[in-house]
Amino acid sequence: MRALKYLVALWLSSLPVVVQASEGGLGNLISIAPGSMLWTILTFLLLLFVLWKFAWGPIVKGLEAREEKIQGAIDQSQRDRDDAARLLREYEERLKAASVEISERLAKADSDAAVRIDQAANEARDKAEKLLTKAKQEIEAERDRAAAQLRAEVAGLAATLASAAIGESFTREDHLRLIKRKLDQMETQS
Numbered sequence: 001m002r003a004l005k006y007l008v009a010l011w012l013s014s015l016p017v018v019v020q021a022s023e024g025g026l027g028n029l030i031s032i033a034p035g036s037m038l039w040t041i042l043t044f045l046l047l048l049f050v051l052w053k054f055a056w057g058p059i060v061k062g063l064e065a066r067e068e069k070i071q072g073a074i075d076q077s078q079r080d081r082d083d084a085a086r087l088l089r090e091y092e093e094r095l096k097a098a099s100v101e102i103s104e105r106l107a108k109a110d111s112d113a114a115v116r117i118d119q120a121a122n123e124a125r126d127k128a129e130k131l132l133t134k135a136k137q138e139i140e141a142e143r144d145r146a147a148a149q150l151r152a153e154v155a156g157l158a159a160t161l162a163s164a165a166i167g168e169s170f171t172r173e174d175h176l177r178l179i180k181r182k183l184d185q186m187e188t189q190s
Contacts, residue, residue: 155179 155176 151183155183
């Protein structure tokens with residue numbers, strides 16, 4: 001690319017065009033004179049050397065530096081774009097992972113809550129059944145006690161009534177025994 005630039009500049013600057021204007025007309029537009037051609041070539045070569053040494057070198061170095069700077073900026077922007085795309089992918093992956101983790105945690109919390117609710121319900125049911133069983137047992141024991149006490153009182157009353165009706169032929173203990181035996185017989189028959 002640079003070589004093409006140099007060749008075009010050299011070609012354009014090497015065209016010797018001499019325009020002469022005559023008093024009466026255009027005259028010769030291009031004239032080739034051997035003496036002036038030698039000086040023209042020497043002047044051109046000297047000008048080419050001076051430009052090569054002092055102008056084209058810094059210009060070319062500046063253009064090369066500018067080209068390198070632009071290429072560096074392009075490379076840096078490509079790296080930045082790649083980094084941004086990589087970070088975006090990482091962010092999306094983290095976001096998906098966090099979403100999945102949140103869903104799993106919510107599902108686990110729901111299942112844990114359901115298990116705890118079931119456990120609490122089972123414990124409450126067990127406690128209620130135990131309390132109910134205990135209350136039934138206490139009622140049963142109290143009924144048995146009340147029945148025994150009632151029997152004793154009925155037997156005592158019957159013995160008292162029988163003693164009063166029959167007289168003193170039987171002792172109180174004999175009457176109680178007899179009445180208890182009869183009550184037991186009646187309970188076993190029913």
